[in-house]
Amino acid sequence: MKLKNTWPKYYKRDVVTHYCPGCGHGIVHRIVAEVLEELDLGGRAICVNPAGCAVLAYLYFDFDVIESAHGRGTAIATGVKRSRPDLFVFTYQGDGDLSAIGTAETIHSANRGENIAVIFINNAVYGMTGGQMAPTTLIDMKTTTTPAGRDPKYDGYPLHITEVVAQFPGVVYAERVAIDSPTGIRKTKKAIAAAFQTQVDGLGYSIIEVLSPCPTNWKQSPVDSFKWVSEVMTTEFPLGVLTDKRSRKG
Amino acid sequence: MNKVFISGNHAFGEAAIRAGCSCYFGYPITPQNELGEYMAEHMRAAGGVFIQSESETAAINMVIGAAATGARAMTSSSSPGISLKQEGISFLAGFELPAVIVNVMRGGPGLGNIAPSQGDYFQATRGGGHGDYRTPVFAPASVQEIADLTYHAFDIADRYRTPVMMLSDGMMGQMKEPVVFPEKIKELPKKEWALKGRGDGPSRYMCSLILDVMEMERHNWKLVRKYAEIEKDEVRYEPYLIDDAEIIVIAYGTTARIAKGAIKRVRKDGVRAGMLRPITLWPFPKKALAELSARVKQFVVFEMSTGQMLEDVQIALAGKADIMFHGRPGGVVPTPIEFSRIIYREYQKVTKKDK
Ligand SMILES: Cc1ncc(C[n+]2csc(CCOP(=O)(O)OP(=O)(O)O)c2C)c(N)n1
Ligand code: SF4
Numbered sequence: 001m002k003l004k005n006t007w008p009k010y011y012k013r014d015v016v017t018h019y020c021p022g023c024g025h026g027i028v029h030r031i032v033a034e035v036l037e038e039l040d041l042g043g044r045a046i047c048v049n050p051a052g053c054a055v056l057a058y059l060y061f062d063f064d065v066i067e068s069a070h071g072r073g074t075a076i077a078t079g080v081k082r083s084r085p086d087l088f089v090f091t092y093q094g095d096g097d098l099s100a101i102g103t104a105e106t107i108h109s110a111n112r113g114e115n116i117a118v119i120f121i122n123n124a125v126y127g128m129t130g131g132q133m134a135p136t137t138l139i140d141m142k143t144t145t146t147p148a149g150r151d152p153k154y155d156g157y158p159l160h161i162t163e164v165v166a167q168f169p170g171v172v173y174a175e176r177v178a179i180d181s182p183t184g185i186r187k188t189k190k191a192i193a194a195a196f197q198t199q200v201d202g203l204g205y206s207i208i209e210v211l212s213p214c215p216t217n218w219k220q221s222p223v224d225s226f227k228w229v230s231e232v233m234t235t236e237f238p239l240g241v242l243t244d245k246r247s248r249k250g
Numbered sequence: 251m252n253k254v255f256i257s258g259n260h261a262f263g264e265a266a267i268r269a270g271c272s273c274y275f276g277y278p279i280t281p282q283n284e285l286g287e288y289m290a291e292h293m294r295a296a297g298g299v300f301i302q303s304e305s306e307t308a309a310i311n312m313v314i315g316a317a318a319t320g321a322r323a324m325t326s327s328s329s330p331g332i333s334l335k336q337e338g339i340s341f342l343a344g345f346e347l348p349a350v351i352v353n354v355m356r357g358g359p360g361l362g363n364i365a366p367s368q369g370d371y372f373q374a375t376r377g378g379g380h381g382d383y384r385t386p387v388f389a390p391a392s393v394q395e396i397a398d399l400t401y402h403a404f405d406i407a408d409r410y411r412t413p414v415m416m417l418s419d420g421m422m423g424q425m426k427e428p429v430v431f432p433e434k435i436k437e438l439p440k441k442e443w444a445l446k447g448r449g450d451g452p453s454r455y456m457c458s459l460i461l462d463v464m465e466m467e468r469h470n471w472k473l474v475r476k477y478a479e480i481e482k483d484e485v486r487y488e489p490y491l492i493d494d495a496e497i498i499v500i501a502y503g504t505t506a507r508i509a510k511g512a513i514k515r516v517r518k519d520g521v522r523a524g525m526l527r528p529i530t531l532w533p534f535p536k537k538a539l540a541e542l543s544a545r546v547k548q549f550v551v552f553e554m555s556t557g558q559m560l561e562d563v564q565i566a567l568a569g570k571a572d573i574m575f576h577g578r579p580g581g582v583v584p585t586p587i588e589f590s591r592i593i594y595r596e597y598q599k600v601t602k603k604d605k
């Protein structure tokens with residue numbers, strides 16, 4: 001078998017990444033671009049990017065992008081999609097963005113069953129602001145604002161927001177995947193394709209949570225951080241389909 | 251066109267629909283609930299979008315999304331909710347996106363009360379949110395003007411690619427008057443900049459993040475040039491009996507209506523009082539005031555606040571005339587008699603000086 005190295009149509013060329021070595025964001029970006037090409041959606045796609053390390057996603061994405069204030073992505077996506085239902089609309093958000101400051105927007109866009117897709121990058125920290133505790137930070141995990149480790153009695157417990165919204169009738173597809181291995185990457189691509197197709201079919205809201213390494217703030221090597229995703233993060237955040245209502249009638 | 255008897259809150263909605271607004275997002279708050287309710291019924295009937303959002307924050311961000319696609323979009327609220335929208339208004343300014351935001355002001359600070367007030371003048375005219383920006387602000391003083399100015403606000407928003415604020419209060423929102431509405435708009439302006447998917451063309455992005463400080467500075471100065479144009483071309487005010495006036499009232503919105511009653515009253519006793527009513531609060535009719543100060547030396551500022559527009563009057567008059575301020579904050583609505591007493595008293599100062 002000959003290995004092919006193709007460049008996705010909707011990924012910009014000749015740009016130098018700002019992401020740290022081993023960061024999951026770049027991998028998920030490429031997956032998104034590939035899926036948009038395979039489903040032939042890039043020409044009518046609008047991505048709502050977050051405040052977070054992916055705020056610069058438009059440097060790489062070669063389709064239309066609008067930035068959001070921290071946490072407000074799904075409200076903006078709601079405005080875009082309701083105004084132009086013919087466009088393909090998705091948000092790309094971090095764990096702080098989606099499950100701390102943007103919790104209300106997340107819950108209510110999901111509960112309205114907006115016909116949008118949400119890509120949720122869970123790296124268990126606030127990457128962009130330097131590694132503070134996120135709602136998803138694991139128990140005992142050290143961050144700059146939990147220097148002795150996250151104490152659930154003091155700091156609360158890791159928040160499982162995807163499980164929360166998966167219960168809503170308006171949420172058609174929810175899956176948690178991990179960027180931890182070639183298999184994980186393939187599964188992530190499949191999940192994102194399922195979410196995107198859900199919108200194309202007019203079925204409603206979908207959310208894909210991606211467990212994603214942040215070697216810089218975890219203070220681990222890229223290789224170790226991939227291992228940490230598989231061995232540690234998945235014990236708190238188990239992988240799999242959380243809801244699939246695609247075959248539901250009406 | 252037929253005259254209809256309609257409340258201010260409903261008039262905001264009807265005028266917006268006639269101006270081609272196709273997306274309304276809002277969260278209930280008194281005293282502007284009738285506006286959202288009107289949209290729930292009529293916006294959807296007109297084929298547009300109405301969403302009762304989970305918060306004012308969500309509503310303004312839905313406005314951002316709809317405006318980014320080129321739609322005419324609107325949200326409305328009252329004071330506490332407008333505070334929540336400020337982050338989004340700052341983003342609209344940064345993105346250079348048009349939108350219309352209605353504030354039906356109530357007493358504050360905090361939850362305050364649900365009575366009419368003018369306590370949000372600073373917030374409205376100084377940008378309100380973070381960063382170096384301005385928003386045009388219209389202050390209607392009748393339900394007819396609510397209709398006309400709301401219609402106009404969408405044009406200004408599109409022409410200058412800026413959020414525009416309609417600054418009103420509970421009195422304006424609740425009261426009913428006969429109104430002749432503008433005709434429904436036939437053709438909306440083309441918006442080349444709107445996001446609609448790249449198609450076969452180059453991709454585009456809309457962002458307010460500009461990490462390069464020199465580039466950010468250029469963006470700031472670009473906005474300033476736009477604001478300068480608005481200041482040059484879009485100032486509106488109503489002069490009322492000013493030609494022979496020796497004492498001039500400055501008041502806007504509800505307060506201006508009450509002041510009109512007071513001026514009519516004192517004129518009967520030979521008091522030569524007039525009024526300059528700012529219709530745009532930003533840009534403020536600075537030049538008109540400065541010109542008046544060459545001739546008139548006594549001004550009275552009436553507000554339903556502790557003195558906010560007062561500062562703009564002080565700036566405009568630049569020490570060239572005396573200013574007396576009378577304010578009723580907290581939701582108290584003053585009466586024409588109350589204002590007329592003040593005008594009599596201040597007028598005596600003028601006539602004494604003359605002697
Ligand atoms: C209103 C507001 N508050 C705070 C910030 C600062 N801020 C920017 S990104 C961020 C957290 C990002 O974390 P996450 O969403 O997990 O994204 P990541 O960088 O980890 O991908 C914060 C707190 C902001 N931009 N706006
Ligand atoms: S800080 Fe973390 S999330 Fe941000 S670019 Fe670096 S590795 Fe990625």
Ligand SMILES: [Mg+2]
Nearest residue numbers: 094095125127
């Ligand atoms: Mg994060």
